[in-house]
Amino acid sequence: MLAVHGDQGWEVESLDALGRFVCRRPATATLRWEYRREVIGARRRAKVLAELEPEGWELCGEWLVYGYFKRPRAATTGPAGALEAPPAAPGRWLFLSRRGKAALAVWLVLVGGATTACFMGTLGTGGLAISIALVSMFSALYTAHLEAAKGREAQSPPAP
Numbered sequence: 001m002l003a004v005h006g007d008q009g010w011e012v013e014s015l016d017a018l019g020r021f022v023c024r025r026p027a028t029a030t031l032r033w034e035y036r037r038e039v040i041g042a043r044r045r046a047k048v049l050a051e052l053e054p055e056g057w058e059l060c061g062e063w064l065v066y067g068y069f070k071r072p073r074a075a076t077t078g079p080a081g082a083l084e085a086p087p088a089a090p091g092r093w094l095f096l097s098r099r100g101k102a103a104l105a106v107w108l109v110l111v112g113g114a115t116t117a118c119f120m121g122t123l124g125t126g127g128l129a130i131s132i133a134l135v136s137m138f139s140a141l142y143t144a145h146l147e148a149a150k151g152r153e154a155q156s157p158p159a160p
Helices: 002-007 045-055 074-081 098-120 125-155
Strands: 011-015 021-024 033-039 058-063 066-072
Touching: 002 011, 002 033, 011 033, 011 066, 033 045, 045 066, 066 074, 098 125
Parallel strands: 011 058
Antiparallel strands: 011 021, 033 066, 058 066
16 A cells, blocks of 8 residues: 555655655645665664665664655656655555455444443453453564564565
8 A cells, every 4th residue: 555655755754653654745746755664673774774874765664673764756757756646545544454444344243242241340440441451462472473474474585
């Protein structure tokens, strides 16, 4: 989605605490943007920055183990990277993959079940809070694990 919106002139300014992109597009937007995501753990940070900064990539946000980089498309395509007229703002504000939608649905069912059990007297208020916290924590850890594994896979050299 960053590539799509970057092509429309949206520039990522930062990421918020939840990992959402804070973007802007001035009314007089003239640049298209390129984005890339890199795994930048504590040990890889300096190496990744040293490799990408000479190519014009600028760190625009960090979340978990990821660093998000941006650069104007004109850095690689020249005048073709200019934006003639910015398209209309997207109609949606939240973009989730199928897996993201499924995970959200499972999370809602589990939290809904814990809430129902609380009101039926099976769980007390403390049990509800603990159940919601555990479901949220394990789903966040599992998602972070999947994303980190995908990032490591993308970084590893191809098998001979």
